[in-house]
Amino acid sequence: MVSTPLTPLSTHPARIRAEIQALHPQIVEWRRHLHQWPELGFREQLTAEFVSQKLQAWGIEHQTGIARTGIVAVIPGTRPGPVLAIRADMDALPIQEENDVPYRSQHDGVMHACGHDGHTAIALATACYLSQHRDSFAGTVKLIFQPAEEGPGGAKPMIEAGVLNNPDVDAIIGLHLWNFLPLGTVGIRSGPLMAAVELFDCTISGKGGHGAIPQHSIDSIVVGAQVVSALQTIVARNVDPIESAVVTVGKFHAGTANNVIAANARLSGTVRYFNPQYEGFFGDRIQQIIQGICQAHGASFDLEYRSLYPPVINDDRIASMIRSVAEHVVETPTGIVPQCQTMGGEDMSFFLQQVPGCYFFLGSANLSRGLSFPHHHPQFDFDETALGMGVEIFVRCVEKFFNDNPIRSYSGR
């Protein structure tokens, strides 16, 4: 589709930055509004209304109610070209906020403790800027405001609803504000950035009895304890040591009294890995180990294993495009952090399975202002200076993408 050679569009970094800085008080205001009215996954009604009203006011064509509360906005440039999507998640967490700030959560037990309020504000500001500079890019920008990233996942139903089609998306980018990195840094790498997330729940059934007469019982706690230990051998002995993986048993519930042998034990856990070749592997190994141990002790079991999100894998070309943009935005040689993988998961991965793209971390911690609590902590908050940086990276990525089109060679579009 991009056959006419494009004259490089002149990017005026100083102008872009000045305009975003002028918008900054509003970006902060939007973020704080969203922070005050957080909503859980698939219930982002007020949030979606807020986003829709802004888009409406700026004359941006958009569709609401996708995968219940999602929104897709389309901003065509003045010249035709490929389609770049920018994704932001909108949901909050079931956490009681402990911050004493004027913009603290007004919804009891619900809090934006991961920074998705910031992601929504950044995407909104990007939309606002681009809608006023349609002549600065040759192509179309699609903004995807996604529900329920924290679970059960809004990306997949949005894809199923066709958000990557009509117009078809050529590449996708997205960011996560990141309190594990200081303000003024960007964590970016090609290849795997975040891990696959798989979950399991297992009930081990033995035979209850008197704590002093074990010979007539099958102790589900003894069986379960062996299972917990043995599961650790999957990473230690079955996974290629060059690869990274985690098996965590996060819940182990069994028993009622000191002198009673527990008939049942319930174990729940999570598995993480980067390499997609391990898809299916951990589920099989966990099943085999539990089966073997239960059989050895005459216990039975019921295992439920499910895959939640695949790993987040960045495309080399889009990653290097964002990296070169980010280098100019952070303006310090130490500002780019290439080794920033985490075993956390993200459903941005579903988008990245469909189209090439890149997800990255935008440093948002500021120790001197006490803004360094980790994500999902009741005192989580971030340095709002990062908001403007996020917008600047997105805006400059848009201009660079449509000038250089790093994926043209293989997308054939």
Ligand code: NI
């Ligand atoms: Ni998050």
